[in-house]
Amino acid sequence: MTGGERSATAAGDHLHDVIIVGGGIAGLAAARSLSGHDIVVLEAADRPGGRIHSTIGAEGLKNFGAHMFGGPGSIVGNLCAELGLSLRPIDASLMGIAYGKRLQLKGNPSLLPFTLPLAPIARISLARAGLRLRKGSAEAADMLRASQDLPWAEMTARRLAFGQDETLLQRLGKLHPQTAGLIRAITERCGGDPAIISAGHGLRSFANVWSSSSPGFNLAGGSARLPEALAERLGKAVRLQTTVERVERHECHVLIHAQDAAGRPVSLRAKTAIVATQAPVTHSIASDLPEDTRAALAAVRYGPFLSVAINIKEQAPGPIERSYAVSMPNMNFSVLFNQSVNRFALADHERGGSLMMFAGAARAEALSKEDDATIASRALSDLHDLFPAFEIAGEPVVKRWQSGAPFAFPGRAALQPALTRPLERLALAGDYLEFPNMEAAIQSGYAAARYVGKWL
Ligand SMILES: Cc1cc2nc3c(=O)[nH]c(=O)nc-3n(C[C@H](O)[C@H](O)[C@H](O)COP(=O)(O)OP(=O)(O)OC[C@H]3O[C@@H](n4cnc5c(N)ncnc54)[C@H](O)[C@@H]3O)c2cc1C
Known part of the structure; x- marks a missing residue:
């Protein structure tokens, strides 16, 4: 029995279709477009959404992250419409x-x-x-x-x-x-x-x-309504406070090592995985990627x-x-x-x-x-x-x-082929693959979901 097979056994016999690492908008969008499959989203934080973060308290709305949404016809606008969320035009000076x-x-x-x-x-x-x-x-x-x-x-x-x-x-x-x-x-x-x-x-x-x-809309109820609505639809498939430490690719499956909120080790297996974390995290947890992909991840700024x-x-x-x-x-x-x-x-x-x-x-x-x-x-x-x-x-x-x-900086485009190359059983997602906005992050999630579909 190889080391990989032994750890796969420790992970239990259940083989998910897709494990998605990171419950930011890229990971959640990927999960939504894979609905119908056996998926799990592993998110380190105690809330979904990553850099989309707002709260509503006694004094009103507080926003900390993304807030300007694309309107009807944009990718994020269409996603909000599908989820029944309402966007309000920012009818004011920028x-x-x-x-x-x-x-x-x-x-x-x-x-x-x-x-x-x-x-x-x-x-x-x-x-x-x-x-x-x-x-x-x-x-x-x-x-x-x-x-x-x-x-x-x-x-x-x-x-x-x-x-x-x-x-x-x-x-x-x-x-x-x-x-x-x-x-x-x-x-x-x-x-x-x-x-x-x-x-x-x-x-x-x-x-x-x-x-x-330009993205000229706000989301009624606060930006976090988008990741929250996605996570609500995904239900138990989203596991919060689960920090992934290692993503290993084996011949017939991907093995994920994580830690739950209590610090207990968790191992999960799937036919394929999407790593939708920021580039430095992806670099540190996905250590068996090809050298040029790892070098490109390390060079993203x-x-x-x-x-x-x-x-x-x-x-x-x-x-x-x-x-x-x-x-x-x-x-x-x-x-x-x-x-x-x-x-x-x-x-x-x-x-x-x-x-x-x-x-x-x-x-x-x-x-x-x-x-x-x-x-x-x-x-x-x-x-x-x-x-x-x-x-x-x-x-x-x-x-x-x-x-x-x-x-992006001069020379950034040269990293792109290594970041978007086809990988065995694995796809990368996240806004770093294009431009720091929700639109690019969601598109990367959809592209990753389409790619891993061939192993399902
Ligand atoms: C202050 C601010 C303002 C912004 N304004 C706008 C705006 O107005 N309009 C716009 O379109 N965009 C805006 N953006 C950008 C937008 O928020 C991002 O482009 C987008 O949310 C990125 O999504 P993502 O899923 O790629 O990454 P992230 O949101 O970073 O998601 C990555 C997820 O991975 C999780 N994670 C990390 N490590 C692990 C691990 N080891 N195990 C499991 N999970 C892990 C993180 O907790 C996070 O939830 C703004 C961003 C900020 C910070």
């Missing part, structure tokens, strides 16, 4: 900005070089960079449309190859420091600095902010995110009612996201107002060195500077995302 003493909550972004209090040379620098960003993000939007019907592996390769020969900073040319600060506050939303991320990655993130087809959820006592439409995002280039945090935008227009609006102070990349890294109380007080200090009249309800809650977003 282009607010606080700069110096000026707070501009709406307006045309192309007028920013003239309306912000900038040095004359910075106005020219910003106008020039703005034109390049507009042109490049229109090209990004065309590329996304042109690639959307390609088979998944080809689509991801095409998208990652876009603008990958240079960094965003190289594409934009020399920037005045004030202009660089303004641009950085936006690219922080995709996890990286303009001097590190590829031009293509940065331009896609600008396309998201500017494009009319992530930027940190940090969010602070704050409830406010606003009882009537206030100054931020029609603003969804306010960029804050010179403050502690990068962006304020208004999670309860237009709530007074709803008959059954949520209790209190809900804000998310967000920091990404270098700013998140610097803030993360502080303890939660200091981070929360910096978030409140930014909020007070912006909207002194706001009254806080309850305590702000800090959430650190050490691997907040995978970002």
Whole structure:
């Protein structure tokens, strides 16, 4: 008897069809599209959803992770519709900005070089960079449309190859420091600095902010309703607080070693498996992958995110009612996201107002060195500077995302063939295979489910 056969016996005789490691949106979407098969989803945390995380408490909604959903016709929009979840259009400005003493909550972004209090040379620098960003993000939007019907592996390769020969900073040319600060506050939303991320990655993130087809919806009841609804449908197939330690492929099955909430070892067998964890976790638990795939997983880069959820006592439409995002280039945090935008227009609006102070990349890294109380007080200090009249309800809650977003950098596209190569009895899934958003994560889950289907 081989070692593998012995451990398979220890795992019991039951052979599942598919074991899915990771109950983020990629893993849950894969599980949903395999319904009808004998599947198990193993999730380390005590809730499903990974980087989609919101709660509802006495003070109202708190959001910590993903919040902007694609609408009807998008992959995430279709999934919400299938599950009977309702999406609300974000009928508000995404282009607010606080700069110096000026707070501009709406307006045309192309007028920013003239309306912000900038040095004359910075106005020219910003106008020039703005034109390049507009042109490049229109090209990004065309590329996304042109690639959307390609088979998944080809689509991801095409998208990652876009603008990958240079960094965003190289594409934009020399920037005045004030202009660089303004641009950085936006690219922080995709996890990286303009001097590190590829031009293509940065331009896609600008396309998201500017494009009319950008993810412009919130989920009624909070973002977590999506993973919760998926997990409810999957029932006992989802095992929370089960941390996978090793994924082993054998000739006729895959063997998974995990630990349950009490620290007890658990072994499960399946005909095939999907590993839908972030790249560094996948690298550490799936040690028998081909060398080039392991090297590619180790080379994927992530930027940190940090969010602070704050409830406010606003009882009537206030100054931020029609603003969804306010960029804050010179403050502690990068962006304020208004999670309860237009709530007074709803008959059954949520209790209190809900804000998310967000920091990404270098700013998140610097803030993360502080303890939660200091981070929360910096978030409140930014909020007070912006909207002194706001009254806080309850305590702000800090959430650190050490691997907040995978970002593309020059050379990233060369890793793609090793990450999407066909593997025996195993498929990988997760947003790191394309772009850090729910849409890409769900697509990767569906692609993984289609692939493992051949062993069922
Ligand atoms: C603050 C923030 C804001 C964002 N905003 C948006 C937005 O507005 N719109 C948008 O589309 N996207 C947004 N995103 C990105 C989006 O959340 C992600 O792209 C998407 O949720 C990734 O899903 P995933 O399943 O690939 O990964 P994850 O959500 O990271 O899921 C991986 C899962 O694996 C589990 N896991 C890890 N290790 C193990 C193990 N050993 N055993 C078992 N399970 C394990 C984790 O607990 C996790 O649940 C945001 C992300 C953050 C953090």
